[in-house]
Amino acid sequence: GRFNYDYKGRYLLEYNGRYDGSSKFPEMDQWGFFQSGSAGWRFSEEEFFAPIKHIWNNGKIRASYGEIGNENIGTDMFISTISTVNIDYINHATGVKINAATKPALRSSSLTWERIRTTGVGLDFGFFNNQLNGSFDWFQRDTKDMLAPGATLPSVLGASAPTGNNGSLRTRGWEITIDYNHAFNKDLSVNASLTFADAITHITKYGTGT
Numbered sequence: 001g002r003f004n005y006d007y008k009g010r011y012l013l014e015y016n017g018r019y020d021g022s023s024k025f026p027e028m029d030q031w032g033f034f035q036s037g038s039a040g041w042r043f044s045e046e047e048f049f050a051p052i053k054h055i056w057n058n059g060k061i062r063a064s065y066g067e068i069g070n071e072n073i074g075t076d077m078f079i080s081t082i083s084t085v086n087i088d089y090i091n092h093a094t095g096v097k098i099n100a101a102t103k104p105a106l107r108s109s110s111l112t113w114e115r116i117r118t119t120g121v122g123l124d125f126g127f128f129n130n131q132l133n134g135s136f137d138w139f140q141r142d143t144k145d146m147l148a149p150g151a152t153l154p155s156v157l158g159a160s161a162p163t164g165n166n167g168s169l170r171t172r173g174w175e176i177t178i179d180y181n182h183a184f185n186k187d188l189s190v191n192a193s194l195t196f197a198d199a200i201t202h203i204t205k206y207g208t209g210t
Contacts, residue, residue, distance in 0.1 A: 012040035012062075022071040022113070026078050029112035036066030058126030058133070065120075069113035073147055077163065078111045080104035108150065108164040115144045134178040143169040149207045167206050173199025 005013040017035040040062035043049060049059070082101050089098045120139035126132070146167030153161050175197040183189040 008045065010042050010045045012038075012042070014038045016066070020069055020071075020113075024071050024073060024075065024077065025111050025113070026109055029110060032069045032113040032115070034067045034069050034115070036064070036068075038062060038064035038066075056125065056127055057129060058124065060124040061122075062124070063121045065118070067115055067117045069115060070143075071113060073111070073114070076107075077147070078107050078109060080107050103159075106159050106162040108162040110164070111147075112145060112165060114146050114165070117142045117144065131182050132178070132180050134176070136174070136176050138174045139172070141171040143167075148205075151207075168204040169201060170204050171199055171201040173197065 001017050003013075003015045005011075015035070015037045017033065019031065019033050021031045023030065040060050042058075042060045044053060044057065044059040049056075082104050085100050085102055087098060087100050089100075090096065091098055118139060118141045120137060122135060122137040124133075124135045126134075145165035146169060147163050147165065148167030150161040150164045150166055153159070175195065177193065177195045179191070179193045181189065181191040
């Protein structure tokens with residue numbers, strides 16, 4: 001579902017909601033609700049901005065928050081499976097090749113969606129009848145419930161700990177874009193774009209330890 005509101009090109013609102021399901025998760029954890037929203041204020045449309053609008057003709061402040069789900073975790077991540085393997089071993093008494101199979105790994109029965117949450121603020125601007133345009137964005141992206149190993153189990157068990165929703169990741173960054181375009185006549189125009197960006201990612205949680 002989506003809702004949009006625009007008041008005289010000044011105040012802008014949007015809300016989105018979605019309900020997603022995936023058979024890659026156990027039956028009780030297959031569905032997730034994800035929502036997002038944004039708001040913008042075009043201050044260049046306000047009356048107090050009129051005296052300089054012939055120079056600075058477009059200006060907007062905006063903010064947003066959104067969450068999406070990731071189901072790309074592989075197959076059979078919550079089901080213990082047995083698969084056959086090829087081995088070069090023959091029973092010399094019978095002359096028959098031996099068939100072998102892997103032992104099933106431990107699996108978590110409560111896997112669910114990874115959730116990617118992004119928060120951002122930005123500024124858009126345009127000068128000289130939109131010949132010189134630019135934008136600035138700052139964002140933070142948090143990935144929650146990432147797949148990671150669980151608690152370490154005693155070695156006597158003879159198996160590795162199952163993977164679960166035990167990880168978190170955080171990225172913070174910014175981006176500045178400047179565009180220039182000018183038409184000298186109907187046959188000649190110029191357009192140039194320059195972008196600066198930087199982002200740093202940290203693993204904030206991995207497994208059940210540090």
